[in-house]
Amino acid sequence: MDWSALSLSLQLAVMTVLLLLPLAVLLARPLAWVSFPGKGLIDALVTLPLLLPPTVLGFYLLGVFAPQGVLGQTWLALTGRSLVFSFDGLLAASLLVNIPFAVQPVQRAFEAIPREAREAAWCCGLSPWRTLWRVELPLAWPGLASAMVLTFVHTLGEFGVVLMVGGNLDGATRTLSIAIYDRVQAFDDSGAARMSLLLVLIAFAAVGSLHFFTRKVGRRGN
Amino acid sequence: MATDGGPLEVDLRQQTPIPLDCAFDCAPGELLALVGPSGSGKTTVLRCIAGLHRAAQGAIRSNGATWFDERICLPPQQRRAGFVFQNYSLLPHLSALDNVMLALGDVPPRERAATARNWLARVHLQGLDARRPAQLSGGQQQRVALARALARAASGPAAAGGGVLLMDEPFSAVDQVTRGKLRAELARLRQELAIPIVLVTHDLDEARQLADRMVVLHRGKALQTGTSEDVLLRPCSPAVARLVGLTNLFAGTVGIDSGRPCLEWAGRRLAIADSCGCAPGSAVNWVIPAEGVLLHRPDSPSRGEAENPVTGTITEALRMGSFTQLTLSIPGEAQPLVFQASSHTAQRNKLGPGQAASVTLLAERIHLMPAE
Numbered sequence: 112m113d114w115s116a117l118s119l120s121l122q123l124a125v126m127t128v129l130l131l132l133p134l135a136v137l138l139a140r141p142l143a144w145v146s147f148p149g150k151g152l153i154d155a156l157v158t159l160p161l162l163l164p165p166t167v168l169g170f171y172l173l174g175v176f177a178p179q180g181v182l183g184q185t186w187l188a189l190t191g192r193s194l195v196f197s198f199d200g201l202l203a204a205s206l207l208v209n210i211p212f213a214v215q216p217v218q219r220a221f222e223a224i225p226r227e228a229r230e231a232a233w234c235c236g237l238s239p240w241r242t243l244w245r246v247e248l249p250l251a252w253p254g255l256a257s258a259m260v261l262t263f264v265h266t267l268g269e270f271g272v273v274l275m276v277g278g279n280l281d282g283a284t285r286t287l288s289i290a291i292y293d294r295v296q297a298f299d300d301s302g303a304a305r306m307s308l309l310l311v312l313i314a315f316a317a318v319g320s321l322h323f324f325t326r327k328v329g330r331r332g333n
Numbered sequence: 334m335a336t337d338g339g340p341l342e343v344d345l346r347q348q349t350p351i352p353l354d355c356a357f358d359c360a361p362g363e364l365l366a367l368v369g370p371s372g373s374g375k376t377t378v379l380r381c382i383a384g385l386h387r388a389a390q391g392a393i394r395s396n397g398a399t400w401f402d403e404r405i406c407l408p409p410q411q412r413r414a415g416f417v418f419q420n421y422s423l424l425p426h427l428s429a430l431d432n433v434m435l436a437l438g439d440v441p442p443r444e445r446a447a448t449a450r451n452w453l454a455r456v457h458l459q460g461l462d463a464r465r466p467a468q469l470s471g472g473q474q475q476r477v478a479l480a481r482a483l484a485r486a487a488s489g490p491a492a493a494g495g496g497v498l499l500m501d502e503p504f505s506a507v508d509q510v511t512r513g514k515l516r517a518e519l520a521r522l523r524q525e526l527a528i529p530i531v532l533v534t535h536d537l538d539e540a541r542q543l544a545d546r547m548v549v550l551h552r553g554k555a556l557q558t559g560t561s562e563d564v565l566l567r568p569c570s571p572a573v574a575r576l577v578g579l580t581n582l583f584a585g586t587v588g589i590d591s592g593r594p595c596l597e598w599a600g601r602r603l604a605i606a607d608s609c610g611c612a613p614g615s616a617v618n619w620v621i622p623a624e625g626v627l628l629h630r631p632d633s634p635s636r637g638e639a640e641n642p643v644t645g646t647i648t649e650a651l652r653m654g655s656f657t658q659l660t661l662s663i664p665g666e667a668q669p670l671v672f673q674a675s676s677h678t679a680q681r682n683k684l685g686p687g688q689a690a691s692v693t694l695l696a697e698r699i700h701l702m703p704a705e
Contacts, residue, residue: 225420225422227418227420227422228422228424230383230385230409230416230418230422231416231418231422231423231424231481232424232435233384233385233408233409233410234383234384234385234409234414234415234416234482234485235435235436235438235481235485236409236410236436236438236439236485236489236490237410237435237438238410245424245435246424249426250424250425250426
C-alpha cells in the first residue's frame, strides 16, 4: 500500500471540495436565476471539462501552467512555486476538471428553489446574505451534498489530467490512481489490487453517505 | 401593535412591463380589496407595496414614512409589510414556530420565541409549533403564513412607519369549507388589528364579505374605488358593471315624466328613484341587479298596476339548485334580461323557453351611469 499516495489523494480531494464548493455556489446562483446574454455560452463552458478527453485537457493545462505559460508565470511570480509537477498545479487542474461535477448539481438545486421562498424571506426582513444562509443553502442542501460527493470521488479517480500536469513524483504528485498504474507497470498485482479495492470502498462509502444525508434532508422536508 | 397610525398611501404609474395607473389609500384598521380579472395588475400593485417590484413612477407612504417615490425605493427588508403569498410560501425546512420567528428579526432575541408563540396562538395554532409545513393541512399552513405576516407587520423596523398586511389571493389554494373558516377567522382577527390591510382577490363574494372598500382594477387602471355596495350596485361606468358581473346592462335616455326624471328604454318609460346626476335628455347606460327583477304571478290581477312592468318571452330557464335562472327576451331590446326565481315557483308556473312572462323592475334598484 502506497500510504503517501493515499494521503496525497485524500488531501487533493478534500481541498478540491472545500475550494470548489463556494465557487460553485457563486457561479450556480446567477446561472440558475438570472437570464443574461451569453448565459448559454457559460453553461456550455461549465460542461466542457466533462466532454473533453482528460489527456486533451491535461495537454492544454500543461501549456498554461508551464513557467512560461500565462498562469504558471503569474503563480511563480506570486508564490515562487511552480504549477507543473507540483501539488499546487495538481490542485489547480483538479479544480478546473471538477467544475461540471460541482456546478451542475448546485445549479439544479438552486433552480428548484421557488422565487417566492426568497421573496418571503426578504419580506420577513432577511438580508440577501441571511437569506442565503437561512433559506437558500438549506433548501439547496441535497444538491450541495451531491456536488461534494461527486467532486470528492471524481478527484480520487482522476488519472489522465493528473498524469499530464503532475507527472508521477512520490509524495508530491503521485495520487492513488497513478500509484495503481505504477504497481501494474511493475507487475505488483497484489499491491494494485489492494489500492484498487480501497478506492472502490471509499467511493462506495461516499455515495452511501450521500444517500444517508439526502434521505435525512428528505425527512426534514416532510 | 401600531395604533392610531396614519394610512397607507399608494400612487403607482408605469407603462411597462404591466401598465399601472392607480391611487388609493387604506386607513389603519381598514380592509381594502383590490379586485379585477386575472392580468389586471392587482398582484403587481401588492408587490410594489411590499418592495418586490419597482414601479416607474409614483409614491408609497405608510404612516407618513416614505417607502417609495422619485428618489427612494426601500428594499422589502426596510419596509414593514407582512405579505401572505398565494401559495403560503412557508419555508419547508423550518418549523411553524421558526417560520414565524424568521419575521421577528427586529425583536430582541430573548423575546422572539414567546412573541412567535403568541402569534401562532392568535391564529389558533397553539401546540403545532414544532410541525413542519408538510405536516400541516393547507388551512393550517395558511394560518402560519398569516401569523408570520402579522408578526412582521407588528414588529418590523420602527423607522418604516406603520406596519401593513398584504394578502395575495390568500384563500384560493384551500378547499371551500376551509376557505369559509379562514375568511371568518380573518374577519374576527381584523377587528383587533389597527393596521391597513390590502387584500387581492378575484372573488367578488370574498371582497364583499371582508372588505370595507374595494378598488376595481382593469389593465392596471383603478376604475372605481368605493364601498362594496357602491361598487357592486352603483358602478361608475359600464366597464365596472361588466367587471363586477352585472349582466343586465342596457342603453337608454333620461326623460321627464310628470316633472320627475324617468328612464326611456326600448320604447318604454321606467320610473327611477335617482337619476344619478345624469341630466334629462342625456344618453345613459343602466344596470339592474338580478335581485331587482321580480317575477309576476301569471294569475295576478294587478299586473297593470305593478311598478315598471315589462313583458317578454323566456328564452332559457336554467335550474341551479334552489333557484332557476331565467333569461327574458324583451321586444325592442337586443340584450336579454337575466333574473332569478325560486325553482319551486318556476316549476309550479311551468316557466320554460317560449313562454311569456312579465316582471317588475324595481325603481330603486335601477342605477344610471353616463353612456360609454
